[in-house]
Amino acid sequence: MKKYPIEQGEDPAQQKRLDFASLSNKETQVKRLEFSEEQLSFALDAARMVFWDWNLQTGKASWSSNFVHLYGLDVDSQEKSYEAFLSTVHPEDRQLIEQDAQKSLQSKRDSSVEYRIILPDGKIRWIRSQYKFFYDEQGNPVKKTGIDIDITERKLAEIKIKDGLKEKEVLLQEIHHRVKNNLQVVSSLLDLQSMHIDSPTLLEVFRDFQNRVKAMAIVHQQLYESNNLSQINLAVYIRSLTENLFQVYSIVPAKVSLILDLDNVSLKIDAAISCGLIINELINNAIKHAFNESTQGVIKLSLTKDESKNITLIVGDNGIGLPENWELPNSHPLEFQLVNALVQQLEGTIEYNCYCGTKFCIRIPCD
Ligand SMILES: Nc1ncnc2c1ncn2[C@@H]1O[C@H](COP(=O)(O)OP(=O)(O)O)[C@@H](O)[C@H]1O
Ligand SMILES: [Mg+2]
Known part of the structure; x- marks a missing residue:
């Protein structure tokens, strides 16, 4: 049973005030109390x-x-x-x-x-x-x-938003799964095609491409398996990436060992893919070019994040070092152009030295 203070008349509040004037003191107080109660009841109802x-x-x-x-x-x-x-x-x-x-x-x-x-x-x-x-x-x-x-209306709106977000996350996860599968198909096609190639140089090119495709596929696989669909844990990514390269080249630890020293760094997908491709090229080169038969090879990869959140990536080996007169930007046709382009895309810098083998140091600013 609801009580509302305003029941009739053009200006009931004025009407009530006039009524109060003609009542005895006690009656006035009772009426005023009733009026306040009605107002309160009205306000409570309006606010649910x-x-x-x-x-x-x-x-x-x-x-x-x-x-x-x-x-x-x-x-x-x-x-x-x-x-x-x-x-x-x-x-x-x-x-x-x-x-x-x-x-x-x-x-x-x-x-x-x-x-x-x-x-x-x-x-x-x-x-x-x-x-x-x-x-x-x-x-x-x-x-x-x-x-x-x-608060039913607010709660239902919240539930709707949450359900919508969940649905989008599931869809996004599904897309990453499909992208990974499609990249795997591309990789298998390259594999099939390479079976008809006799030239070792061309075979090498195919293998390099396969590794790049695989480097990208790993990102999507990692996103599909993770709860965070926008960030990639770079350390986890680097582990899968290097594991893949060592597997492709059938490298045994007795011949070349890999030392990883990785901080916990998370990056957005695009930046992670660029980093992955850079690492893929540098490790690939170390495996292919750095060591002769007699060397006990060591490849070191470190990933650090400083206080200003800048990332430093160092890839080094104890191999024969880069050829004389080797220069970063104009060196070899595709691969180093790719590394340079990727570093530039990340607005980073790349340096190298050959004091004891080859060492590349890449710095990437992060926000
Ligand atoms: N870690 C390394 N150790 C020794 N030599 C290297 C290393 N990385 C690159 N090189 C040399 O630099 C050259 C250019 O490398 P790159 O541009 O990646 O082309 P590719 O790998 O197809 O030869 C290689 O052919 C090799 O002689
Ligand atoms: Mg190369």
């Missing part, structure tokens, strides 16, 4: 808000007249008690309310909790309850008072 108060010693409750309406309680037959309230709460959320109350009691702080109630027609309504306990002089809780508000 109720208030309540539980006497923890008697177990009795009092609540605003619109409480039964919000909670779908039977207006006449329900006694005002905590049990009557709890009977409306979704069974899965009852414990949550209890736990939150315990926490509030322990910390002696006001608290709020969100839960579902089930209306008589089976519909779910979401409630946010903000409450506080009051204590006697000995510090024992004597009553609990709160304000509840209907």
